[in-house]
Amino acid sequence: MYVEREQDVLRAASMYYLQDLKMEVIARHLGTSRSTVSRLIKRARQAGLVEITLRPASTRAPGLGRSVAAAFGIDTYVVPVPDSASHIERLDQVSMTAARLLSSWFDSDMVMGVAWGTTLASVSRFLTPKPTRGSHVVQLNGAANMRTSGIEYASDLISSFGTAFGAAVHHFSVPAFFDYPDTKAAMWRERSVRRVLDMQRRADIAVFSVGAVAGAVPSHVYSAGYLDDADVRLLHEEGVVGDVCTVFLRADGSWQDVHLNERATGPTPDELQRVPRRVCVVAGDNKVAPLLAGLRAGVVTDLVVDEITATLLLDAVEPATPRRRPRT
Structure with missing residues (x-):
């Protein structure tokens, strides 16, 4: 006799609503019947684990997605959100x-590179289990800092991706930024570091967001002890608008002569471009400038972005033709 468990309620709802699996498939996963799966999904709704929101047919998300894709030559997934949505809701x-897209793209015998940060921590909370074989998840940028260590934060985040896919996890146990470029050069010769760098180079998918220097919600790299006041002043003086994998970018996408990049441990745009699929996940008004810089640097092949941010992005590219935010 089948006994309902809370974890089965959550698993059934996740597979049904987030992975679009049919009830028959879910029943096989859970070792139960279709009718039981139907009951589990109903219970998830009653318990508040699932909230169903209807979005109007007038949403501009599909058109925005096509416009962004055409402007930058990338695959774009625009997520509909109401104008009233908070930053957290977006x-x-x-x-x-x-999370759904990554689950559909990542499979056995693949390598996924993951950059830490507030956005990727959010993505990790929505990952649903998908067992794979011979797969690997590797950390893309170092995380240690002077104030909060940062290692445990990044380790937990990267491990959550590995757990979701049953993948081997490779942590990158170096600082986010070295104090001296010479120290970085020496560490890059160490066998333990080279092993992780080699795994990064094997990545089939890289997942990251963009960090914003300014805005009401500062990105993790600017708010958690990774930079001192002198570093931040230097970034402003050099025209930096944000970062990708803790490598700093100007508005035009240039990065090579930004001084702090000599000490950064994340992959450069040139190195990222060697990864076949590069997924950038973005939400928030203050992310528009660094996102545009990342797009100009050529680091993105697939963009997942909310409707409001996509509208602001196109406004930034075409300032002469202001767009009205979508009504909901």
Whole structure:
């Protein structure tokens, strides 16, 4: 006799609503019947684990997606959100979509590179289990800092991706930024570091967001002890608008002569471009400038973005033709 468990309620609802699996398939996964799966999904709704929101047919998300794709030559997934949505609500919706897409793209014998940060931490919360074989998840940028260590934060985040896919996890146990470029050069010769760098180079998918220097919600790299005041002043003086994998970018996408990049441990745009699929997940008004810089640097092949941010992105590209935010 089948006994309902809370974890089965959550698993059934996740597979049905987030992975679009049919009830027959879910029943096989759970070792039960279709009718039981139907009951589990109903219970998830009653318990508040699932909230169903109807979005109007007038949403501009599909058109925005086509416009962004045409402007930058990338695949774009625009997530509909109401104008009244808070930053957290926008981030949740985008993270949920990104988690679903990653589950459909990542499979056995693949390598996924993951950059730590607030957005990827959100994505990790929506990952649903998908067992794979011979797969690997590797951390893309170092995380240690002077104030909060940062190692445990990044380790937990990367491990959550590995757990979701049953993949071997490779942590990158170096600082986010070295104090001296010479120290970085020496560490890059160490066998333990080279092993992780080699795994990064094997990545089939890289997943990251963009960090914003300014805005009401500062990105993790700017708010958690990774930079001191002198570093931040230097970034402003050099025209930096944000970062990708803790490598700093100007508005035009240039990065090579930004001084802090000599000490950064994340992959450069040139190195990222060697990864076949590069997934950028973005939500928030303050992310528009760094997102545009990342697009100009050529680091993105697949963009997951909310409707409001996509509208602001196109406004930034075509300032002469202001767009009205979508009504909901």
